[in-house]
Amino acid sequence: MTIGSPGPAFAQDPGTTITLLSTRDETGAVVSRVRRTVLDSGLRVITENLPGVRSAAVGVYVGVGSRDEAQRLSGCSHFLEHLLFKGTPERSGLEISASLDGVGGEFNAYTAKEYTCYHARVIDEDLPLAIDVLGDMLTSSLIAPADVEAEREVILDEIAMHDDDPDDVVHNLIAEHGWSGSSLAKPIAGRPDSIEDLTREQINRYYRRHYLAPAMTVAAAGNLDHDEVVAMVVKAFGRRGFLAGAATPDPPRRADRARGLRSGQSFVRRPIEQFNLLLGVGGITRSDPRRHGLAVLNSALGGGTSSRLFQEVRERRGLAYSVYSFASSYSDAGLVAVSAGCLPGKVGDVLRVSRQVLSDVAAQGLTEEELARSKGQLRGGLVLGLEESASRMHRLGESEMFHGTLRGVEEILASIDAVTMSDVRELAAKLFSQRETLAVVGPE
Numbered sequence: 001m002t003i004g005s006p007g008p009a010f011a012q013d014p015g016t017t018i019t020l021l022s023t024r025d026e027t028g029a030v031v032s033r034v035r036r037t038v039l040d041s042g043l044r045v046i047t048e049n050l051p052g053v054r055s056a057a058v059g060v061y062v063g064v065g066s067r068d069e070a071q072r073l074s075g076c077s078h079f080l081e082h083l084l085f086k087g088t089p090e091r092s093g094l095e096i097s098a099s100l101d102g103v104g105g106e107f108n109a110y111t112a113k114e115y116t117c118y119h120a121r122v123i124d125e126d127l128p129l130a131i132d133v134l135g136d137m138l139t140s141s142l143i144a145p146a147d148v149e150a151e152r153e154v155i156l157d158e159i160a161m162h163d164d165d166p167d168d169v170v171h172n173l174i175a176e177h178g179w180s181g182s183s184l185a186k187p188i189a190g191r192p193d194s195i196e197d198l199t200r201e202q203i204n205r206y207y208r209r210h211y212l213a214p215a216m217t218v219a220a221a222g223n224l225d226h227d228e229v230v231a232m233v234v235k236a237f238g239r240r241g242f243l244a245g246a247a248t249p250d251p252p253r254r255a256d257r258a259r260g261l262r263s264g265q266s267f268v269r270r271p272i273e274q275f276n277l278l279l280g281v282g283g284i285t286r287s288d289p290r291r292h293g294l295a296v297l298n299s300a301l302g303g304g305t306s307s308r309l310f311q312e313v314r315e316r317r318g319l320a321y322s323v324y325s326f327a328s329s330y331s332d333a334g335l336v337a338v339s340a341g342c343l344p345g346k347v348g349d350v351l352r353v354s355r356q357v358l359s360d361v362a363a364q365g366l367t368e369e370e371l372a373r374s375k376g377q378l379r380g381g382l383v384l385g386l387e388e389s390a391s392r393m394h395r396l397g398e399s400e401m402f403h404g405t406l407r408g409v410e411e412i413l414a415s416i417d418a419v420t421m422s423d424v425r426e427l428a429a430k431l432f433s434q435r436e437t438l439a440v441v442g443p444e
Contacts, residue, residue: 008404010251014040020406035226042214042247045230046396048221056127056222057393059119060134061401064210067113067183075190076206078111086147088140099133121390124223128232135236148200159189166276166441174278174439177266214247219397222389252404255332258285263435275442276341281434283327283334286402292415293423294327299374300366301325308357319346362432365425378416
């Protein structure tokens with residue numbers, strides 16, 4: 001049973017703490033509790049207490065990503081992510097890495113189009129160390145000129161590595177073509193020319209402009225106490241006046257409707273043996289109430305080995321080894337696409353069969369068996385995915401960044417169960433009646 005009343009962080013008074021969700025077992029004992037504190041500075045701290053585990057995961061979510069960059073700063077968010085591991089006045093880059101390695105912790109970061117995340121997972125007694133290291137990095141990075149030059153070469157190597165991977169190339173290609181003229185079209189890692197041109201002063205200004213308390217959420221889950229975590233955060237992030245001043249948290253990015261996906265075809269030649277294809281249409285935004293219906297639809301289309309695409313393209317016809325569908329959602333855009341890799345002589349058949357599958361679902365919807373199987377797959381994936389502290393932490397952080405509220409697991413499961421045959425059919429008909437975008441990477 002879940003009790004509580006989730007609310008948006010930007011509507012919560014600074015300097016206050018509220019309980020968002022409490023989950024109790026059949027005896028009435030609390031088995032998890034989610035609480036949120038909004039500091040006077042606008043920094044959010046949200047935690048989930050999981051008494052039955054010995055681990056703790058903490059992540060810092062910063063509301064800036066590749067789509068926030070001016071054209072001349074393309075790749076700056078990702079470049080900065082690398083540099084925050086290189087040193088502060090208190091720790092060298094080696095000391096930052098060694099501090100978490102020395103306690104067997106997991107420590108990493110990633111940049112997305114609309115946010116950046118720095119995260120660690122440790123045993124519960126080492127959570128103060130993890131929070132202190134993250135606070136030091138996020139508030140006090142030196143961005144030393146020598147580190148900028150060294151990391152510039154690393155990132156250029158990373159871009160070259162991605163450029164050698166046809167799967168990465170085709171995903172960048174469909175974004176570049178489908179959202180041409182939009183900030184979503186830019187590759188997260190940047191372009192070689194933009195990385196070569198970025199200066200230490202530009203990166204440091206970007207850091208100081210965007211890495212502010214109201215744009216950050218600290219999320220933690222595991223065997224922890226909320227008030228103790230808040231005290232750790234205040235100490236770790238209070239360096240050099242970072243938490244000084246008063247502000248409200250930045251609200252989530254929202255849009256009333258999704259921007260369209262530009263139709264057409266784009267092709268990149270690579271000296272490889274097979275073609276990588278993405279056949280896509282415009283999707284829905286992250287906050288669209290139909291997102292659970294889309295999850296059910298996507299699962300049935302290409303979410304596993306029992307899906308229509310896998311059965312029709314691979315099992316019955318042997319046209320491709322890899323075939324699946326996916327849905328990506330952002331604050332103001334979305335993409336639903338079929339991905340396949342096949343030999344050159346099978347491209348036409350793969351596209352023909354894939355288009356037929358999409359057309360059939362748009363016209364007739366799913367079968368009762370497909371609907372039940374897709375819901376079961378989503379329910380199981382959700383529950384099993386929350387078995388560890390890191391998954392719980394990411395759920396907290398992303399909910400705060402993207403929605404400003406937190407829904408209970410039971411509520412989400414109920415929303416999945418509530419999806420009907422007509423919901424899926426209407427959504428499929430609307431999505432797959434759009435003009436398609438085709439991106440291809442191949443040998444000719």
